[in-house]
Amino acid sequence: ANKGANHRLCLCGSPLFLKRRGYWEVIQRTLNGSQFYTFSVCNVGEREQDNWLRTTFIQRRPSASRVFVELQFIVRDCNSFDGASLTCKETFNLFTSESDADVGTTFRKGQFKKVATIAPDEITSKNELRINTETKVVENLSRKGFYLAFQDIGACIALLSVRVYYKTCPATVKSLASFPETVAGGENQALREVSGVCVENAISEELPRIYCTVDGEWVVPVGQCQCKPGYEEVEDECQECKAGSFKAEASGDKCTPCPANTQELDSGAVVCPCMDGFYRAPNDPPTGPCSGLPSAPRDLVATTSAGKLLLTWSPPEDTGGRTDITYSIECQRCEGMVCQSCGEKIRYEPAGVGLTDTKVSVSELDAHLNYTFTVEAHSGVTVLTNPPKITAMRVMERSSTSLSLFWDVKPRVHPRPIRYELTYRKKDDNLDVTTYTVLILEKNSVQIKDLVPGTAYLFRVQALSSDGSPGGSSMEEQFETSEHLTQNNTAVIFGVAAGGAAMLFIVIVVLFLKRNSHTRQGPEDTYFSSSEQLKPLKTYVDPHTYEDPNTAVLKFATEIHPSHITKQKVIGAGEFGEVYRGILKVPGRKEVAVAIKTLKPGYTEKQRQDFLSEASIMGQFSHQNIIRLEGVVTKFKHAMIVTEYMENGALDRYLRDHDGEFASFQLVGMLRGIAAGMKYLSDMSYVHRDLAARNILVNNTLECKVSDFGLSRVLEDDPEGTYTTSGGKIPIRWTAPEAIAYRKFTSASDVWSFGIVMWEVMAFGERPYWDMSNHEVMKAINEAFRLPAPMDCPSAVYQLMLQCWLQDRSKRPRFGDIVSLLDKLLRSPDSLKTIADFDPRISIRLPSTSGSDGSPFRSVSEWLESIKMSQYSENFACAGVVTMDQVLQMKNEDIKNIGVRLPGHLKRIAYSILGLKDQTSTLSVFAV
Incomplete structure (x- = not known):
């Protein structure tokens, strides 16, 4: 069956035949005039019920590790039974068991594992029949087939239908590449990479690939195919160029008509050749028109003036359709009947060849000789026809x-x-x-x-x-x-002989050094190796390894005299002192705006060393997405660290101040810059340990740069090396599970933190895990909870977040992979249009619901504060919206009318109201 436009639902195995065990019965029912059969059980008056119903063996397609079970069922209201409310239940359980073969009627409860408890959304009373539909996911299937089983523990249930299916990405053609039908991956493979094949008469420089999401949707096509020369794209096919048109190279362009003065060939032409008598110059594109030869110049006139001969002429009548006409002068001098070339004795002004003007001055002529001058016109195609x-x-x-x-x-x-x-x-x-x-x-x-x-x-x-x-x-x-x-020739010979002797000596020295290079190699020899080895790999050096930390500062940072620094304004406070905005004016350099970190008075020597160690770290980096160190002040009483000034400050605060003002494409561009900076650090065998949006700075062009290297440490030479610390603060909400549990930090743990940064960016600076305590966060992560997709977050971006949050660190992507994927998303903006599912009940964490009026909040201001929209409290009050009952009645137009204009703020408030309505409805049900 098809569902939606982008994925297909497939039945697994043969139709289902449910087998009874215990007290499940097959009952015929009538609904809306139609008869149907149900499997039912209703032993509500008896204690300790354990009634099972199992399906027949369901064969599994090998690649379908994740299946969906859709149930239609009816549950009777326990209050409709007299005297059975104490033993009656309103739920039942779904179990599954894998097997490589059909075991027939053999049944053992111990082989089944629980999938979920099924609870109805609507309960059937005596007078009204209500059908529930529930879908559950069965993950990580690996054997040839499986069974489903349903356990009743004392409910009154009628099971109408069971539908088992898996999702696939359908066979498709995208960008002239054909991709086969692919089964969607499971939780551990959110994006399944699929290779494709270019359609007939199309080629691609790299293998076309695409990703299949868990929802059965294709995203992020890579490696676009293009039609071969002589073909153009027509409705996902490559068709031959029609007669009289051509295409010279593989591209996405359409065929174009043959240009002027060319032959029109049959279909599939790669180039249109020139007609007889017409040519293309060597620098002319093969797709351009052909040109004819220019005719001869006209009206050549010679006049004498001040001992010089002035030649003038008129341009040719026919230029052959070209504008690159030039002229050359040929001279012959004759004595009697013998004529020969004038040679280089005479002078032409401005020149004798390549003239663009129609005149030339000739001098240095001999008296009493006859001279013959010939003027020729040339164009770009002349060299193709005239012999040299x-x-x-x-x-x-x-x-x-x-x-x-x-x-x-x-x-x-x-x-x-x-x-x-x-x-x-x-x-x-x-x-x-x-x-x-x-x-x-x-x-x-x-x-x-x-x-x-x-x-x-x-x-x-x-x-x-x-x-x-x-x-x-x-x-x-x-x-x-x-x-x-002659004497001169003798000198030349001796010079040549001396030069030859010198060359022979050099050759002998080179051969001697080359022979020794096989047995001994100095540290500088790498600079004389192959071109791939000319650039040595730069690796980060931990300044803490220096016996004297001041040595590291002097090695990696530039000393600045305090007189070159002007403090202007305090813009923040760091761990060691205030941070100023200021100006750096070094003689001979342009004045630049800088940020100045200072060391507060009364510091200890250890605090000073820790303060300057950050400069020793920053000074080793040079990348456009890493904050740039301008220099340090260490030789004076007040130590300072001077960095480039980032006008927009910390990323998390900047996004909160501009909530909803940026499109997904711009946010992904910011993430790409952060990922590029982290790739640079990772390539230097360096781990950050405190990657968070608060430690990313933004300049006035929205370029993001990684900063704050206070927790940073170097990795060992081993790429899988870790940094283990026995103590110290760990930012729990941003830290990978293995780093929390074992204090082991790697580039893979930085990738986990980058996933949290991605969530912060897409959520416009929202606090990760909202108001949960650190203990609650750690518990939730260990129980496989992951942050839900932020509002309006592209599905492909959220899938990348989930990849960064894989429990097994070896399966997380590397920063190089992340940069590559983000580049692909930016090159294909359409891939950002598919939005991940958003649940406001999860994404907006709500405080206590113990309001006196039964609503989730006691006041409008309390509610606005919980969703960080307290700046609109006055707007609601002025509009007369002072109770939560009034809030629940508001629509989008009402929110706009009270002065909420920013799209992000409008959506946040609207989604929160939607979540409140759902919560209020749930509370009402339990109250009844």
């Missing part, structure tokens, strides 16, 4: 037997690899046969050896693209080898 050109060749180094040559390539950047063909020959006009040497090179430089001293050679270079297309070749250039070994 060799523009100038020059000698970089010369000797009697070798020449080192270098040449320029235009354009300098080319999208494909370029090879070069170098051809050279000896210049000898007397020979009829000329011998050429051809070299294929991968770069635009070469050293040619084994040449003849004092001889001229002719060189020509041609560019060859990797696809075989020929490029432009250079003019044939003439270079000569030198006649003899």
Whole structure:
């Protein structure tokens, strides 16, 4: 059967056949004109009744460790029996027994354990039949099946129906990931992680996962799947892009139409290729349009002025659809019929290539020569079509037997690899046969050896693209080898020889050190290891291990001169003295607001050391969610600890002052910051011991930072190490059971405390366990009581709290896991929309109900004070609401009309009235 939109109820095993034992009878009844059968027992006049009714064997699905038993039954009012009120009961008991096989009719009471006592909400009188429905949970089932049994101890009962079911999270598709039907976990596995599979034609960088809650609801999907290139999401599927559209990469985007000047392919296109004659530049996105080549520049004009030549021209008529048009100038000089490149002798202003303006100035021209200038237009796609050109060749180094040559390539950047063909020959006009040497090179430089001293050679270079297309070749250039070994060349040779000897010495030293490193390693050698080892792991050092605590203070904290500190206002009182807000102005640094902790006069040396030890602890931390130590004053009479100033003060007080003003998303963001700070501390092998909302400070950007390290201690190197203390105060409401019982503190006990902080934050600073005494708190925790979900608390957040409060500390999440889960919740705000169940009768703890008028409170002011809303006492009085009977008649509109505007305060008062109504109703029943 389906129940709700998000979970399914499944029958366990075969239909139920109830078997009688004792005085249970099958009775036919008529209700609303329909006949039905019940199992009934009614021996109210007899003492010491013990009547049992057992089901047949119920087979259990292996993964269903938690089942629900829904009962429909009728209980007769004992007052309707004459003379039987002393022996008559109005309750019966539900039992269960596990088994791996059907035991048939064999029945032994000792094999059954009690699940619950079943009490009716409505009792049937002589004249009116009232049917009750009650659902109980059977936890931690592990065998192949089980039996249910019902024990009557003297009531008049009719059992109408028994329905046994378990909850599942239904098979679903979320974020293009398919998840199978999953049985909801039990109390010890509030969030069951389930892995999914991306739907067809979808991929994910990480395995898609989701969590199934105990209520059969999916929360916090992780690892979103995305449609492959060429596919788009359509109703939880990935469908091919339609013809004429494309998608280039895996993403959640839709397919887009092919851009301009591209070919429209069939369905499922990953990219739209350019049409013939159109191109994409190397830096153009593959999803962009294609461009054509620019046409030639127009109207080139040359004019002379002040010994310079000014070239001007007009832009090309067709830019090819691009805006990145640039121009280059090519120059040739001619003597007679022979022309060659102008080389680097002439100067261009501002430049000869990459021009964006349509003019250039040319100087350093020789007289009586003819010059030919060519202006070319380029764009981002020109390099894809025009082969590279060799523009100038020059000698970089010369000797009697070798020449080192270098040449320029235009354009300098080319999208494909370029090879070069170098051809050279000896210049000898007397020979009829000329011998050429051809070299294929991968770069635009070469050293040619084994040449003849004092001889001229002719060189020509041609560019060859990797696809075989020929490029432009250079003019044939003439270079000569030198006649003899010059003094400069000799110096170069000796320099090279000396450099080689030095390099050889360095290599020998390095090899020697490397050989020794295998047998001996110093403490600094880790800094020369692999990149993963370059950053040493920082571990907290307990200042109490120093023989002289002052040494620890000097090592971990910066000394500040008192003249740099200005106290402005007292903002609190600490264990050792007042706390001030003030200003720190250190020369050379910007003035900053700070908090100043002072040591009151008359202190002992031990008090001074304890006071400064907190600075020795804080000074070792550097994290945005840990309160920052600015420095200390130790060398003067009045010791001080100076920290950053947090404008909004303690988190618990701040939340109480702003009750209901923040959304769940903002509160979870605060928790994420606290968890990140605690992860940092845990990674440093450090345990806080006093994590509570009162010890979290908030600045003006709502950033939360962990503070107050007075109870803090270091863990041993063993990650499971504990700190055991023989005494000292323990904050019971925030402390894990094992820390209370055995004084053993670990990062796992800090996780328990973080769960309490989560509850405080989601409850806007409410006191954990309300007005219960410390003894009552310890007793309740040992009896498996856990704080209920605060009002409007997201279910996923409350489930994380319960994980932090697991009795077995080894099963609690680590702070790294907590940060990860909170990050996932913040990345998926929809996961915060499912609200955990809220019961005002539990969540608002009520004082004594001995009011003279029969209501739970003696006055309106007493009631408002109990729910911490006493600031509205005058509002109620002015509105004429002066008795609790009037309070019980109020509705939401009435509460608003008397001046309660804040949403959180409005809900608190409304839920409290709802709880009062329930309690008053219960009291009336018992009074009757």
